Amino acid sequence: MSLILGVLGGMGPAATLDFLARLQAYTPAERDQDHIRVLMDLNPQVPDRNVPGAGAGPVLAEMAGGLAGGGAEVLAMPCNTAHAHADLIVRASGLPLIDMIGGAAKAAADTGARRVGVLGTKGALRLYREYLAARGLGLVALGAERQEAFMEVLYRIKGGDRSAQARAEMAGLARDLVAEGAETLIAGCTEAPLVLSPAEVSVPLIDAGDLLARRCVAVCLEREPPPSI
Incomplete structure (x- = not known):
């Protein structure tokens, strides 16, 4: 069994899909069941992270809470700028966030x-x-x-x-x-x-983003520990 990965995505959609493709490619698997279970919130409606005061933080916190409620055990977010809200995401979800x-x-x-x-x-x-x-x-x-x-x-x-x-x-x-x-x-x-x-x-x-995908595989397959909260 592997840890369930929750992904805060959509910032932007093409980059998120590229991240998911890398996640799949780096997972050593011989059958479907060997892959990591991923819960994805691909939300292009997150306010622009480059606009001060746009309100991205609360939206990301809500997304993180939803992923935790759905069963995610560790989080990842393939958006560099949005990591400014990392602390809020962790507090809202109670889950570790793999730091890109x-x-x-x-x-x-x-x-x-x-x-x-x-x-x-x-x-x-x-x-x-x-x-x-x-x-x-x-x-x-x-x-x-x-x-x-x-x-x-x-x-x-x-x-x-x-x-x-x-x-x-x-x-x-x-x-x-x-x-x-x-x-x-x-x-x-x-x-x-x-x-x-x-x-x-x-x-x-x-x-x-490539490094993040590799780290997600290692953490979810429990080859290395998840980040501390």
Whole structure:
């Protein structure tokens, strides 16, 4: 038997589906019954996490409580920015939340890098700055204009754009971070890996969502303990 995973999803839907595909792919299974049971709340109606005061926290808390009521034993959320509400989610559900930000920060430290570039929203960057600083690492962020360009392409990806142009723009943003001294990059937005691959950058690229999927498999199959509450 494995632990039942509850997923707070829909932020955005394509990134959540990519996460679920990775979760399935990383689970060692020879038959249907070997896979992890997943309870999913794919809710695209969560208020925009990038708009201060939009009210995402209470909606996420309600989702988490619903997953706990449905039988989930551990939670995951494939949205970096929404981890600003992690404490509220844990309090509302009484369940451990597998920390995507912490997992990516640890992976960055494990590369030996001292300066880590992050492709993410302003909210995600605040979280990553804190987590990286706790490990003695510096965060490299885009300048104001290039950050605006990142947000523009991000919302296009959420709208279904995975064109060659979107790929080229995201790769250009990643190269900007390397030019500013980043020795490792974190795809700190779950949409970024939909159009950016490791082959397109000259330094290690850490996919926070991919790491989250791998950690969920390990925790749910009880190969490692769940996070403490």
